Amino acid sequence: MYGLIMAGGSGTRLWPHSRSGRPKQFLRLSGEQTMLQETARRVLPLISYERLLVVTGPGYADLVREQLPELPAENIIVEPSGRGTAPAVGLGALHVRRRDPDGVMAVLSADHSVERPDLFCRQLAVGETMARQGYLVTLGITPAAPATGYGYIEGGELIYTADDERVFRVRRFVEKPDLQRAQEYLAAGGFFWNAGMFVWSAESILCELARFEPLLAQGLALINCHLHTPRAAEVIERVWPEIPNVAIDTAVMERTSHAVVIPSDIGWSDVGDWAALSQLLPQDDNGNTVVGSCVQIDTRNSLIYGNGRVVATIGVEDLVIVDTHDVLLICPRERIQDVKTMVAEIRKRHAALA
């Protein structure tokens, strides 16, 4: 099996620790390794570096090389600009199919966290089995709460069981719901979070793209003709701005009849904001998550993400404090979603810090 790590994102929700020049996937957040490194090592039992491809933007290729020195140079695929996940997946699929016409690929996000990598690998292996039969496989995360921040996948008919893993047809993909609907999904069961993790053969996904996104498929075909030729870079630069900007979910998964879902309870997190990160890190007796050096007096339920400097807190509750060498963020937990607004503001007034 091949792996395609999607490492082009430039998310802002962990600002100021993450910056446009070094987004989340290139940061050490909870461990010794960066999220990209963790993503690669997590699937190493299944996918060697030779078969691991990374799609990223031109500004990040050096970071990928630096953080994954084991990766062969030709496995770094640079897309000229971010045009949604469908073009990135399609480009990756061209590379996989060129190496192995029957190649199966797992699509992985570079900036997600997984607590149970063994289970994750077992499920990817089941996914590979299904993908070789032509299915488009998605891992659907067993919901732990009525989250409104993710799309949901509704499972249908059970079509396969292997060991403890079950595979269901996908009944439908559902957009991010409101709270009431999310609560209904949780109560009903059979609904899973769409975490954007897929397994399919390169041929299958390219066929479905051709069917549902013919303009995108034409662009990819043109790129494919010149892949690994001296004109490759020139062609992709010309084609890329013209192709549709679309997510693989919308382009294919919501439309295809071949989608299946493997319910997945792997301790997944997209580490989507500071509150999510604080749940991944150990807490002290007062409910505080502390990275770095902190002296506390009456401090509770706060995230203190330091950067060398000593953080001294008195009477602080439910606060997020993120210290970096050039920016300091202070925000109550309940306002953490407004970090995006702050980054927009910072972009206007201190562009170098965004």
Added chain:
Amino acid sequence: MYGLIMAGGSGTRLWPHSRSGRPKQFLRLSGEQTMLQETARRVLPLISYERLLVVTGPGYADLVREQLPELPAENIIVEPSGRGTAPAVGLGALHVRRRDPDGVMAVLSADHSVERPDLFCRQLAVGETMARQGYLVTLGITPAAPATGYGYIEGGELIYTADDERVFRVRRFVEKPDLQRAQEYLAAGGFFWNAGMFVWSAESILCELARFEPLLAQGLALINCHLHTPRAAEVIERVWPEIPNVAIDTAVMERTSHAVVIPSDIGWSDVGDWAALSQLLPQDDNGNTVVGSCVQIDTRNSLIYGNGRVVATIGVEDLVIVDTHDVLLICPRERIQDVKTMVAEIRKRHAALA
């Protein structure tokens, strides 16, 4: 008139901006100049540098020299250790009397702020007139609120009027009151905050010290015998640890019958904590006091005292944020008095940062 600036304090209440190695008087807080420099320049219309003496500790003499280069070297008086204000005042008085047996001195704190320096100088001049008649003069601050953090002076008989200034006999000095009593003082009128600002002749204060603190006076007499001799340093080092550690208020002012008070409405502040400092600095429309660079979203009634780094605040209210190069303090306004506790904690765990 001579001036004696008391610059030996090592207060902790503006930590982490102030440190034991560089306490408040040596910091720029609200202006271009440090508080020591402001103190000296404030009285310059009355007291030239030649007649200005500074008492400080051995660790701070270099800072005084650096910040007041106009001061003659012999005007820096180093006390071997802090033993309360009475010994420091006595030591200063020895120097003044040596230069001028009839010398009058104004005793000034190096770390207080005064909004109306012209009025302040006029009142010091009235004080000088009274001091030449043998009175021990104190400027009593007209209370703006029922503060419980200061001692109070109760005025008695009106004994002198000059221009708009009035001078009263002191009926009594009162210890820091509780809130109810402070409210009574404010309602009654005729009570003033004891700000530790005095004017007296060197001879008068040395006489009163001899009367009320004979042990201290003996020590001072010994030092006086060797003042400006080669043995001066050795004698003061030997005498100093043995003399009583006592404040001039307790030693003299609460006991003498020669005390008078000039009611003083000079916009005085001892800048005793971060809340006090924020009242001295301009506020924006949201009630925030910002020093340095700050990007705010929904931020109110907060003090953001920066240090180069951009401080980004979202949904922050009534918070004090003090950023320095090696420590960051976060504390609600209402807990600001606990900074002292924090400093004690820091002293244990990160002594270099205290």
